[in-house]
Amino acid sequence: MDLSNKVAVVTGSGRGLGLAYAKELARHGAAVVVNDVDAETAENAVATIESAGGRAVAVVAPVGSADTARRLVAAAVENYGRLDVMVTNAGILRDKVLWKMTDEDFDAVIDVHLKGTFTCVREAVVRFREQGAGGRVICIGSPAGQRGNFGQTNYSAAKAAIVGMVRTWAMELQRAAVTVNAVCPVAVTAMTETIPLFEPYIEQSKQTGELPALIRRDVGMGTPDDVAGLIAFLASDAAADITGQAISVGGDRLALWTHPQLTAETFHDGGFSAEDVAATWNDSLAGRLESVGEEFPEELTGK
Known part of the structure; x- marks a missing residue:
C-alpha cells in the first residue's frame, strides 16, 4: 500500500470519517489536501497528520460549488505538483420525515452530498486526463442510499444518486485508467451515536x-479507523482493476452491494392493461417484492 508518490484530496476531512481517511492515506505516504468549513478544525487535522510524519x-471552504472544487484541486497541484x-466525503444531515422536510432541508443536503460529489469529481477528472x-x-455512499432510511429523504436520495453516478463514471473513465468506486461506511460517529x-x-x-461482536460483525459497524483501510486500498495500485463497485465496510465486515437486477418477470403478448397486471400479479410477482430499510439482527431489534 505504498502511496508515497500519490496526492489526495479528501473533502470533509477535518474530523470523523474524513479525518480517518486522510490520516490513513498520509500514513501510507500520500500527501493530502484536508478540507473543512471550520478553519481551526482543518488546521488541527493538518497538525495531526504532520505530527505523525505525514504531509x-x-x-477551508464548503463543498458544493465549482469554485470550491477548483480550489481543492489547485491546492493539490500547487503544493504537491x-x-x-479524489475522496468525496463531505456531508451534512437535515433529517425530517417527508411532510416536515422543507425545501431548504432538501436543497442543503443535495448541494453538499450530491452536487459536491459531482463538482469535485468533475474537477479532479479534468486534472487526471491532463x-x-x-x-x-x-465517493462515499451509505446503506441509506441502497435501502432507504426513515426520516432521510434528502440523504438517501443523494447517496443513491452518488452510486448511480459512480457506475456511469466507471464506464466513461475506463479508457483513461481512472477507477471510480463508492464506499458505504458503517461507523460510530457523531451522526450515528444518537440512533x-x-x-x-x-x-x-x-x-x-470495545464494541460487542453483535455490532462489529452482525451489524458491520465499527470505528472510523475500521473504514479507512479500504480507502487506502482503493487509492493504491493494488486496486487498479476495481471500478464501478459499491463496497460496504464497517467493524469486522467487508462486503459488496449488488447492482440492481431484475428479480422477477412475466410476459403478456400485446403488453399489459391494468386488468392484465391484476390477473398476473399474485402468481408472478407478489411473492418477490423487495423489503425497504436496513435489516438488523433480531437480537438487536427484539423482533
Whole structure:
C-alpha cells in the first residue's frame, strides 16, 4: 500500500470519517489536501497528520460549488505538483420525515452530498486526463442510499444518486485508467451515536473501549479507523482493476452491494392493461417484492 508518490484530496476531512481517511492515506505516504468549513478544525487535522510524519495542507471552504472544487484541486497541484486521488466525503444531515422536510432541508443536503460529489469529481477528472496517468475516485455512499432510511429523504436520495453516478463514471473513465468506486461506511460517529438502536452499545463501548461482536460483525459497524483501510486500498495500485463497485465496510465486515437486477418477470403478448397486471400479479410477482430499510439482527431489534 505504498502511496508515497500519490496526492489526495479528501473533502470533509477535518474530523470523523474524513479525518480517518486522510490520516490513513498520509500514513501510507500520500500527501493530502484536508478540507473543512471550520478553519481551526482543518488546521488541527493538518497538525495531526504532520505530527505523525505525514504531509498535508488545508482548504477551508464548503463543498458544493465549482469554485470550491477548483480550489481543492489547485491546492493539490500547487503544493504537491499533481493529483491522484479524489475522496468525496463531505456531508451534512437535515433529517425530517417527508411532510416536515422543507425545501431548504432538501436543497442543503443535495448541494453538499450530491452536487459536491459531482463538482469535485468533475474537477479532479479534468486534472487526471491532463496528467494522462490515470487516477482514483472514491465517493462515499451509505446503506441509506441502497435501502432507504426513515426520516432521510434528502440523504438517501443523494447517496443513491452518488452510486448511480459512480457506475456511469466507471464506464466513461475506463479508457483513461481512472477507477471510480463508492464506499458505504458503517461507523460510530457523531451522526450515528444518537440512533436509539445503537445508543446503549455505543455508550457501553465508551466504558469498555470495545464494541460487542453483535455490532462489529452482525451489524458491520465499527470505528472510523475500521473504514479507512479500504480507502487506502482503493487509492493504491493494488486496486487498479476495481471500478464501478459499491463496497460496504464497517467493524469486522467487508462486503459488496449488488447492482440492481431484475428479480422477477412475466410476459403478456400485446403488453399489459391494468386488468392484465391484476390477473398476473399474485402468481408472478407478489411473492418477490423487495423489503425497504436496513435489516438488523433480531437480537438487536427484539423482533
